[in-house]
Amino acid sequence: MADKKLKVVYCMGSGRSGSTLFGILLSKNSEAFSGGELTGLTDLITGRDTCACEKDLQTCEFWSAVWTELRKTWSEAEIFDRARHAGSLEKTKSLKAWRRVKSTRKEAIAERNKYYEFMEVFYGALQKVSGKDTIIDISKNPLRAYLLSQSNFIDLRIIHLTRDPRGVAWSLNKTKNQAKHYPVWRTALFWTVINRQSDMVRKNNKHSVWLRYEDLLKAPDAFLEKVRDVAEIDITKIAMALKKEIPNEELHMVAGNKLRKESRIRLKLDTQWIENMPASKKLTVKLLAYPWLRKYGYK
Numbered sequence: 489m490a491d492k493k494l495k496v497v498y499c500m501g502s503g504r505s506g507s508t509l510f511g512i513l514l515s516k517n518s519e520a521f522s523g524g525e526l527t528g529l530t531d532l533i534t535g536r537d538t539c540a541c542e543k544d545l546q547t548c549e550f551w552s553a554v555w556t557e558l559r560k561t562w563s564e565a566e567i568f569d570r571a572r573h574a575g576s577l578e579k580t581k582s583l584k585a586w587r588r589v590k591s592t593r594k595e596a597i598a599e600r601n602k603y604y605e606f607m608e609v610f611y612g613a614l615q616k617v618s619g620k621d622t623i624i625d626i627s628k629n630p631l632r633a634y635l636l637s638q639s640n641f642i643d644l645r646i647i648h649l650t651r652d653p654r655g656v657a658w659s660l661n662k663t664k665n666q667a668k669h670y671p672v673w674r675t676a677l678f679w680t681v682i683n684r685q686s687d688m689v690r691k692n693n694k695h696s697v698w699l700r701y702e703d704l705l706k707a708p709d710a711f712l713e714k715v716r717d718v719a720e721i722d723i724t725k726i727a728m729a730l731k732k733e734i735p736n737e738e739l740h741m742v743a744g745n746k747l748r749k750e751s752r753i754r755l756k757l758d759t760q761w762i763e764n765m766p767a768s769k770k771l772t773v774k775l776l777a778y779p780w781l782r783k784y785g786y787k
């Protein structure tokens with residue numbers, strides 16, 4: 489690995505922007521392993537979540553093999569500590585976190601070195617167990633993208649995915665799951681913060697592109713061509729899978745929405761918010777997310 493960087497295709501942006509669908513589509517490429525929101529590794533380790541195959545860390549054949557690989561370098565307690573440490577360095581919402589990852593203080597550099605040691609072993613284990621050269625990571629977090637972009641062993645390709653914030657806000661407002669229910673004003677603000685941070689990271693990386701979830705469903709071929717140009721991956725099989733219903737086979741994606749656990753995927757633009765979202769809520773989101781909403785071409 490010393491002479492060849494490990495390619496990571498990273499999907500960045502706010503939640504509910506189609507990243508899980510994106511991760512499933514890219515899994516059709518035979519040279520890429522689509523691992524889901526890889527920042528969610530700690531949830532898998534602690535048993536708070538299961539793999540897309542519905543099995544846990546011990547019983548999923550893929551993740552138990554990754555675990556065995558990690559155990560060659562660290563004890564169980566150390567893996568957990570390092571995964572948790574990586575998560576603490578990636579706390580998106582705080583300005584302090586951004587200052588911490590850019591700081592030139594000795595302690596901050598040591599923290600980042602610890603982070604990179606973990607990431608190199610972790611992504612290397614994914615590459616080894618999957619037998620694939622490219623890793624697809626849909627963690628979304630722009631701070632993680634920034635950290636990965638600064639590493640000297642990763643060849644990072646960034647796909648910044650946006651979705652109309654009214655669609656995102658409605659999706660998180662109408663849910664019956666109380667833990668995931670958010671008022672629309674809060675989602676609008678979070679959407680703006682995440683996309684501003686994502687814009688900043690994308691503009692500092694030449695291998696990056698901004699794409700809209702809506703265009704994946706309206707004009708998938710053009711969307712995929714842009715992914716191909718940035719990620720430099722073969723999209724033939726992905727484009728073929730798009731022509732018909734896409735079966736989910738042997739997926740071992742962590743975190744992300746329940747789409748990854750369904751047996752078949754239908755490509756259908758979710759326009760429920762247009763008909764069902766109250767006008768007052770649409771207006772609240774529009775006002776709070778302006779001018780970023782306009783900037784991304786949402787009217």
Ligand SMILES: [Zn+2]
Binds near residue numbers: 541551741
């Ligand atoms: Zn699995």
